Amino acid sequence: MKRITEWLLCLLCVAILISCSTVAFTGRKRMLLYSNSEIASLSTQSYYEFMSTSAPSTNMVTTSMIKDVGNRLAKALDRYLAVKGESDLLDDINWEFYLVRSNQANAFCLPDGKVVFYEGIMPVLTTPDLIAVVMSHEMGHAIARHGNERMTQQALSNMVGAVTGMIIGQKTSETGRAVFETAYAIGSQYGYLLPFSRKHELEADEIGLYIMAIAGYDITQAPLLWEKMAQAKTTDVPEVLSTHPSDAKRMKNLQQLIEKARKYSKSN
Ligand SMILES: [Zn+2]
Numbered sequence: 001m002k003r004i005t006e007w008l009l010c011l012l013c014v015a016i017l018i019s020c021s022t023v024a025f026t027g028r029k030r031m032l033l034y035s036n037s038e039i040a041s042l043s044t045q046s047y048y049e050f051m052s053t054s055a056p057s058t059n060m061v062t063t064s065m066i067k068d069v070g071n072r073l074a075k076a077l078d079r080y081l082a083v084k085g086e087s088d089l090l091d092d093i094n095w096e097f098y099l100v101r102s103n104q105a106n107a108f109c110l111p112d113g114k115v116v117f118y119e120g121i122m123p124v125l126t127t128p129d130l131i132a133v134v135m136s137h138e139m140g141h142a143i144a145r146h147g148n149e150r151m152t153q154q155a156l157s158n159m160v161g162a163v164t165g166m167i168i169g170q171k172t173s174e175t176g177r178a179v180f181e182t183a184y185a186i187g188s189q190y191g192y193l194l195p196f197s198r199k200h201e202l203e204a205d206e207i208g209l210y211i212m213a214i215a216g217y218d219i220t221q222a223p224l225l226w227e228k229m230a231q232a233k234t235t236d237v238p239e240v241l242s243t244h245p246s247d248a249k250r251m252k253n254l255q256q257l258i259e260k261a262r263k264y265s266k267s268n
Contacts, residue, residue: 024207025210050116056100057100062122066099069131070095072215073212078090094113095114095139098114099119100119102120104118105120106118111146117135129217134225136208140203140208144200144203150197208222219258219261223251223255230247
């Protein structure tokens with residue numbers, strides 16, 4: 001048994017070494033154990049499950065606003081990365097933008113690039129720039145491969161559990177699908193994604209700001225949106241913009257990044 005445990009730990013170390021990479025735009029080191037195509041196929045399944053219990057919005061004006069902002073951001077990002085020779089950062093991401101009927105003030109992006117806005121968030125997002133703040137943040141999660149990283153963390157903790165289970169004589173195994181569902185629960189049961197970590201949220205804010213700049217949107221609207229959220233606290237606070245991390249921390253983080261983000265507008 002000791003030999004098997006040592007062998008498994010060795011295998012784990014090798015997996016860690018070969019799966020290390022850096023996050024687009026921020027350069028943070030992270031570990032991804034899953035392939036982009038594997039995650040994309042799980043995302044697509046989740047999306048269809050989610051849509052089977054949701055209805056597309058009948059508000060054509062707002063729907064086309066969502067699609068217009070999304071397409072402008074996606075096109076600009078595509079062009080920017082192509083010029084830099086980094087189009088592979090978008091492997092297995094195919095942007096699609098949707099608005100669904102729901103009073104929830106929310107939005108999410110699946111790892112394969114499907115971005116879903118709920119009607120309930122739209123009263124706060126009164127201009128294309130404000131829509132771009134939330135949209136680019138959601139796209140940031142996909143480009144940073146936060147879903148894969150979350151699944152990796154889940155799988156590693158399962159692996160530790162499995163090794164412990166072997167030592168104490170229990171059998172555990174989880175398929176990629178089960179790991180995805182634990183790490184990325186959407187659909188009828190939850191209706192929205194489980195919250196990302198504070199680190200992932202701040203990173204998506206940062207990447208989102210750069211994408212906004214690349215696409216020529218007004219980046220100063222990003223900290224302003226969070227200010228608006230803080231003021232609206234007593235009423236309806238969008239879950240996507242909830243207090244985790246706190247509005248104050250987000251605003252400060254975004255304000256500090258504005259100058260850096262301006263360089264991306266110039267590079268376009
Ligand atoms: Zn987020």
